[in-house]
Amino acid sequence: MRRIDTWSRGRWRTIVAGAFGLIASIAVADLPERESREHLRVCADANNLPFTNRQGEGFENRIAEMIAAELDVPLRYVHAPQVMGFIRNTLDARLCDLVMGVAAGYEFVQNTLPYYRSVYSLVVPKGSDLEATHLEAATLEGKQIGVIFETPPTVPLRRAGAHLQSYALQTDTRVRTPARDAVEDVAKGVTDGAVIWGPLAGYYAARQNPPLAVVPLVDDTSQARLIYAITMGVRHGEPQWRDWLNDFIRRRQADIDALLVDYHVPLLDEHGRLMSPAATSGEARRD
Known part of the structure; x- marks a missing residue:
């Protein structure tokens, strides 16, 4: 009888522990990949104003600071010149988790929603x-x-x-x-x-x-591609991180637009129309 009771108690503990473990694993799986990170690692060029520089003076530096503040983690940079092989040698090598300023449709990354559109x-x-x-x-x-x-x-x-x-x-x-x-x-x-x-x-x-x-050049009809939608790039296979960033972009779009105006960026809406600076103070654009 004692052996059965001992087995039963032990088996029950195992079942309960297993159940809690399953619940915990499901909870962890449901969290965005970013939850387990101790800091936000961004790949960037150290000499590429108005986008980024080592001193953090570019508008992409400023947006990265906004993201890190919402995540409540320190911001870290991996600096490398943005020349051929940049993504392969940084993001794909897992040296960082985010690249700013990637044209929509760039196949070597997973694109977020556009956070701005501009034109030559x-x-x-x-x-x-x-x-x-x-x-x-x-x-x-x-x-x-x-x-x-x-x-x-x-x-x-x-x-x-x-x-x-x-x-x-x-x-x-x-x-x-x-x-x-x-x-x-x-x-x-x-x-x-x-x-x-x-x-x-x-x-x-x-x-x-x-x-x-x-x-x-918003009225150009030369068939040259002059308008680009700009996104953030994350690694393929990290959809929850991308989704968190998409939510950030939606919530903070007006702040991003106002920042870009400070840097004299010509901004277009999703229809390719030039946005006036006044339009960035409210419902500027949404995807």
């Missing part, structure tokens, strides 16, 4: 007769226009008869900043204008003396 823009001196919102403008013919090598505006600018001044696409940002060089050449009169990615155009144009005009 024309940078010219204020009052210039080149202030056109498309790349078919007759005023471009014969003008010296700066462009980053092999970016989407290159072909339509050639068709428009512009003389192109090319700047490197792939470069070590510790040594060169081609977009800044292109904008500074406009300010110096070396070129008549430059067509570069909107966030770069807005940021560097505002830092010239006097500031340059930035004209978003």
